[in-house]
Amino acid sequence: MGHHSNWAEWIYIGVVIALMAWVGSEAWNAERLIEHIPADAEVIKVTGQQWFWTFEHEDGTKEIGELHVKVGKAYKFEITSKDVDHSFNIHDYVVLMDAVPGRINTVWFAPTDVGEFPIQCREYCGLIHYNMRGTLYVEDAST
């Protein structure tokens, strides 16, 4: 139908598609890097329930609302929930994974800085969702 020249629009669409291809490939690459779980990562079982987090280390020690890890080591979280959906989030380390009852979701990280970092729930889970918080303690490997 159009009798006017459309070359400008074609170039524009080409640029948009090229940009999206770039975004997609960069994202794909980054995702691939961070999804690759190191073989020597220590497993921590994370259980969310209304409205607190429970952590179980490989050696069987359990923690509630607090998680102690060593700096420079890799940890793999196996996340699940006892009641409703939660979302396990350590924002400072960009760790985020939903805790879904009946499923075990995994995400891994290797803390690099010693300190205390907040753990929170990012999926709506009811009355005290806003305060379903915990603390991550990253400790020196020697202690």
Add this chain to the structure above:
Amino acid sequence: MVLELQKPRPIWQIMFSTHHTDVGLMYIITSVAFLFMGGVLALLIRAELFFPGSQIIADSMTFNRIFTVHGTTMIFLFLLPFAAGVGNYFVPIMIRYKDMAYPKLNAIAFWMIPPAATLIWLGFADFTWYATPPYSIISAPGPAADMWIFGLKILGVSSVLGAINFIVTILKCKHPDMSIGQVPLLAWSFLTSSLIVLVAIPTFAAALLMLLTDRLGVSGFFNPAKGGDPIAYQHLFWFTFHPEVYVLVIPAIGMMYEIIPRFSRKPIFSHSSGIFAFVLLSMVSFSSWAHHMYATGMSFTEKTVFMIGTLAAVPASAMHVFNFIATMWNGRIKFATPMMWAVGGIALFFSAGAGGVVNAAMPLDFQTHDSYWVVGHFHLFVMGTIAFGSIGFLYFMFPYVTGRMYNERMGQAHFVLSFVGTVLVFFTQHVLGLYGMPRRVFDYPPIPEWIAMNQIATVGSMVIGVGMAIFLINMIYSAGKGKISDTDDPFNLGGKYYWPYEAKNPHH
């Protein structure tokens, strides 16, 4: 054009009418009423978050109910009915038919909204607008949740009836002289969005029934304790409601397609690329639903597929922006209120889209998912683009419908306040999300950055609120007492009385 308010009729004649303009106006007035009701809830939410701790809302359950009803109201009782109202009013005029194809069905579809709205507002459920199981099955309290489910069920049927009506009207009742390619873009937007509704809604309708029986304890589709899968619900829900986003945005773009050429004093740059982009958008809308679910433990392959599906929607959206820019180019633009809203809407459309690309890029989702970034992002869409297009169109149709002119100064003040407010609230919320504030929280720890940004956002919401108050006064006052307008050319654009089917667009 019918001058609704110059020939006063008794209210019941309008209420029991099946004429498309009457039904259209009822849709529009109802939806704008819900805009204000939902807006009050939004102001409450923002006011509560001004300081950490509990101030004006007594407990978190009340807060959760408020944001649930706010979301449900704005999506299902404001945006969808508003678009349906505009479509009812203008589609028959544009395709040159005396009415919608099924006038009674049309009235029925409208009259399903008040009972549904009553259920939602009297119930005041708390499980967020997407009612995820298992929370919605085992934890959400009482009749509120069931009332919400029934309300949504009714609204779904209403949408489907409306969609059937639009599709039949446009395809079967258009004037024989008019080819499908000549159908104006606003009518095309209703055709494509109705097709999406028809394909998408039944999935959610099924999911709602399953959710209800799960709640009654007789089934366990989504209840892990009975062997069900809560993720299945999320797939079914987003299979409906990601396309639904396009059901909202496509008519808003159609409305901009009416406003922008008119006030630029030029025909649309490319009618055919507008149609192409609408059709493309309606198809790719089905390829991206699970980008809402990256964090539920999807595989790398799944995530890649849905990321590509999401990015595929960008070129089609960008074509619309190109069309708008090319239409304004070399025009002689009159910045009356509707044009301001439309141009503001395009500007914010870009920001919303860019935020969407970030969400879709898989690893970045772990920063933004379920944080205030997402809240800011989709509000830029629903408020910044869709509501801007809709409100602009409301100003645009006002003189045609009432025969009176709204107050231009107040209209422009409304635009400026809304634009500034939208930028203040929703851009700030993006940053807030990057600082890690989760969404749907009643209270937050007193981190200085969080407090500062929440306060900026709250101030912004009040700026929008002031604008909306001006809007309300303007509409009510001008409808009765405004200056009598020239119905042929209310905006003094110089052209003749114009409706799209009369236009001599040299390009077709």
Add this chain to the structure above:
Amino acid sequence: MKSIIGLFLVLAILVIIPIVDYAFAAGDEPGHYVDRRVVIWNLFYRMMTVAFTVGAVVSGTIIWLCWRFRESHPKATPTPYEKEGVW
């Protein structure tokens, strides 16, 4: 049309293939872990650079259009369609 296809081929070779290559070669050395913060924030900042550049171009264009083609601009002339009075 052909030149556009050619352009995309060149783009594909220049941009996509090295990235894919790099991705498959990415390291597996024991004890040396990828820092997800670095990877993700790095990606974020690169995308923001592009987004803000494109955003500046798009909004700049829109602002310029609004300024240049407003009817009160000194150089504003009636569009060809105005003479017929319909558009």
